[in-house]
Amino acid sequence: MTNLLLLFDAPSLIVQVLLDGILVGSIFALAAYGMALVWGVMNIINITQGEFVVLGGYVAFTAASWGLNPFLCIPVAAAALLVVGWAIYRGVIYRIVDKDLFISVLATYGLGILIAQLINLVWGADVRSLDSGLGTWFFLDGMVTVAQTRVAAFVLALVIGGALLLFLRLTRLGRAIRATAQNARAARALGIDTDRVYAATYAINAAICGAAGALIVMIFVLQPFVGLIYTVRSFMIVIVAGLGNLGAVIGAALGVGAAENFVGFIFGTQFQAAFVFSFLVVVLVVRNLRLQRRRMYLK
Amino acid sequence: MFRLLAATLLALAAIPFAATGAAAQAQGDTIVVGAAVSLTGKFSTDGQHTKNGYELAVKRVNDAGGIKVGGKTYKLEIKLYDDESSNERVASLVERLIVQDNVKFILGPYSSPLTAAIIPVTEKFKIPMIQANAASRSLFTKGYRYAFAVLSTSDQYLSSAVDLLAEKGKETGKQPSSMKVAMAMGDDAFSLDVRAGILEAAKKNGMQVVIDDKVPDNFTDISATLARVKAVKPDIFLASGHATGAATATKQVADAKIDVPMFAMTHCDSAQIAEKFKGISEGILCASQWAPTLSYKDKWFGSAGDYNSLFKKTYGYEAPYQAAESSAAVLVFADAFARAGSFDTEKVRDAIAATDMETFYGHIKFDDTGKNIAKPMMLYQVQNGDYVVVAPTKFATAKLIYPRKTP
Incomplete structure (x- = not known):
């Protein structure tokens, strides 16, 4: 309760907590959007999401250790993960893409463990982090501090999201992806090579995660086994936002990020995760009730 | 087959x-x-x-x-x-x-x-x-x-830092009972023990624990805790959560420009904060079992x-x-x-x-329970990119820099 009063005593803290949440939320939005894309187009819940993020972070870390500017490491990580994603589709995912949702959850979960262990073998279990070389901005007598890296990450996340949106709207492959998401059979009947579309979707998702990972290694620290956090977070955001559109995903990611930070501020960091999951339950229950009322819910 | x-x-x-x-x-x-x-x-x-x-x-x-x-x-x-x-x-x-x-x-x-x-x-x-x-x-x-x-044992890791703060407080004319303690501890068995030790030491010195957060999820983000640290201005900030926790705390405290007189943590050496976070790790106190x-x-x-x-x-x-x-x-x-x-x-x-x-x-x-009771914990401080022993005073090779100069 004293923490709540603290917020009223120093309103600038509200700005701080809000900014922290929104800036970090934007990066989660990237991974979440990738997950929504794969889920919507291929009907696969990609549990490997977090490991793609971590792998992207490690690729960026390695590229930076070769002397590359940290921000130039983002496209490098994205490109590397594009290849990885494509290879994983060709190796594993194409076998399960028509199967039950449960099979895909199991398979991608297994893949996640495999990737985490491989990262551990290659890079070791040490904690890694990348210094972006940027400083911190001060506002309102130093009560509000904003790390410039986070702002850069926020802007880049929006740019990547925007580029993706344009890609899906304007390019031929993008339209094919959307058509497949609507109705794969019809798309196939109309001459779209859905297998290629799936491969592209999965690879693009991995690339987005790679970019998110490159941002995360600059803002947070990475360790081979933290992937699940990012998977769960993406999943949560997708559930709240629905599979429909990019705007909802970004909104949900920023909103959840900010709300979670306020909960952390008022009740303590230990309640952040509890809040996120309780919120998830509430969203599911409310959505279910609404569907029932509209008689759209099949018993 | x-x-x-x-x-x-x-x-x-x-x-x-x-x-x-x-x-x-x-x-x-x-x-x-x-x-x-x-x-x-x-x-x-x-x-x-x-x-x-x-x-x-x-x-x-x-x-x-x-x-x-x-x-x-x-x-x-x-x-x-x-x-x-x-x-x-x-x-x-x-x-x-x-x-x-x-x-x-x-x-x-x-x-x-x-x-x-x-x-x-x-x-x-x-x-x-x-x-x-x-x-x-x-x-x-x-x-x-x-x-x-x-x-x-783990409860001794950071209690020594709290005691050191009380000692420094007395030297600089500040009553330990007016000092405020803030901490972010990982939600794992080890860090919770560290926390118990801190609580005991704070109580012994009459200090007030103003922030007592437990950090879940592998200790990757403590910005909500740090926003509060900024508001309540504690005399010491303590963090523990294995190597990930040490790296996260070092990085985010620097990003948020948190200014505390004493900043102590565990596992600095596994996270190699002096080597990997040059500059921003200056003045951090690290609990250690041993020093060469x-x-x-x-x-x-x-x-x-x-x-x-x-x-x-x-x-x-x-x-x-x-x-x-x-x-x-x-x-x-x-x-x-x-x-x-x-x-x-x-x-x-x-x-x-x-x-x-x-x-x-x-x-x-060993005592009856099998733990070693003869060896004290040490505290390192990162000074000019190097770890130097600053406590216990008997073994110290350098003087503690207090209050910490925020890099």
């Missing part, structure tokens, strides 16, 4: 056990000590330090002529398995060491959860176990008879500094305390074998319990 394949695989898997089963017993002129350590999985870095520490000590003891037991000289040999950082795996491997490999003496794995998993096994078979890498308090409250630990600059000595390694140079020559990096304490555990076994004059597990157990020795790692003397 499948059955045939399975049978073949099983038969193949059994060959190494059949081969090692007889060879690994404590007979001939070697004594076999067994251990399962984490060479893969989340503890693989620290597990490697543990392994290096064990092996270096075994080699040193053998190079120095081995151990005289009952008039005969024996060589030490260590049998290691990789526990994959898994609680289930480590327990079954230790059981395998005892039952199949016939090992009668066990060295501990890395970390408290893994050690908690093996103690029921070693107790069941009445096998003496000396561990060097599990500091959790809960391991010493269960009445275990065969388990011993050479390191200081200490004046401790023994007959095997010489001084702590000698140990460090030998370790560096052998493995190519500075000896972390995880390696030093692991080596010390081997020395305790060596010392106990010699005093017991026998390989009877009960006699060796009693000899270990009666240990009272000086090692390069510090003094070792």
Whole structure:
């Protein structure tokens, strides 16, 4: 309760907590959007999401250790993960893409463990982090501090999201992806090579995660086994936002990020995760009730 | 077909056990000590330090002529398995060491959860176990008879920083009772022990604990905690959450430009904050079990500094305390074998319990619960990119910079 009063005593803290949440939320939005894309187009819940993020972070870390500017490491990580994603589709995912949702959850979960262990073998279990070389901005007598890296990450996340949106709207492959998401059979009947579309979707998702990972290694620290956090977070955001559109995903990611930070501020960091999951339950229950009322819910 | 394949695989898997089963017993002129350590999985870095520490000590003891037991000289040999950082795996491997490999003496794995998993096994078979890498308090409250630990328990890690703050407060004319403590502790057994120690120390000094956050999810984001730290302006900020926690706290405190007079944490050395976060890690206090600059000595390694140079020559990096304490555990076994004059597990157990020795790692003397009560924790401070010992004052090689200058 004293923490709540603290917020009223120093309103600038509200700005701080809000900014922290929104800036970090934007990066989660990237991974979440990738997950929504794969889920919507291929009907696969990609549990490997977090490991793609971590792998992207490690690729960026390695590229930076070769002397590359940290921000130039983002496209490098994205490109590397594009290849990885494509290879994983060709190796594993194409076998399960028509199967039950449960099979895909199991398979991608297994893949996640495999990737985490491989990262551990290659890079070791040490904690890694990348210094972006940027400083911190001060506002309102130093009560509000904003790390410039986070702002850069926020802007880049929006740019990547925007580029993706344009890609899906304007390019031929993008339209094919959307058509497949609507109705794969019809798309196939109309001459779209859905297998290629799936491969592209999965690879693009991995690339987005790679970019998110490159941002995360600059803002947070990475360790081979933290992937699940990012998977769960993406999943949560997708559930709240629905599979429909990019705007909802970004909104949900920023909103959840900010709300979670306020909960952390008022009740303590230990309640952040509890809040996120309780919120998830509430969203599911409310959505279910609404569907029932509209008689759209099949018993 | 499948059955045939399975049978073949099983038969193949059994060959190494059949081969090692007889060879690994404590007979001939070697004594076999067994251990399962984490060479893969989340503890693989620290597990490697543990392994290096064990092996270096075994080699040193053998190079120095081995151990005289009952008039005969024996060589030490260590049998290691990789526990994959898994609680289930480590327990079954230790059981395998005892039952199949016939090992009668066990060295501990890395970390408290893994050690908690093996103690029921070693107790069941009445096998003496000396561990060097599990500091959790809960391991010493269960009445275990065969388990011993050479390191200081986890509640002592940061309580020393709180005491140091009180000391500094008095020097600078600020009452400890007017001082405020803030902390972010990982939600794991180790960090919660660290927290309990801090709470006790704060209470003892009459300090007020204003922020007491537990950080979930592998300690990746503490910005909500830090926003509050900024508002309440505590006199000390403490963080603990293994290597990830140390790296996260270092980075985010710097990003948010948090200005606290004292900033202390655990696991700085595993996170290598002085090396990897140059500049922003300046002035951070780090709890450590051991430092190479200490004046401790023994007959095997010489001084702590000698140990460090030998370790560096052998493995190519500075000896972390995880390696030093692991080596010390081997020395305790060596010392106990010699005093017991026998390989009877009960006699060796009693000899270990009666240990009272000086090692390069510090003094070792166990209380009834099996923990080492003779060695204090140390505090390092990062000064000019280097770790220097600043507390306890008796062993300090540099003066504490207080208040911390925010980089």
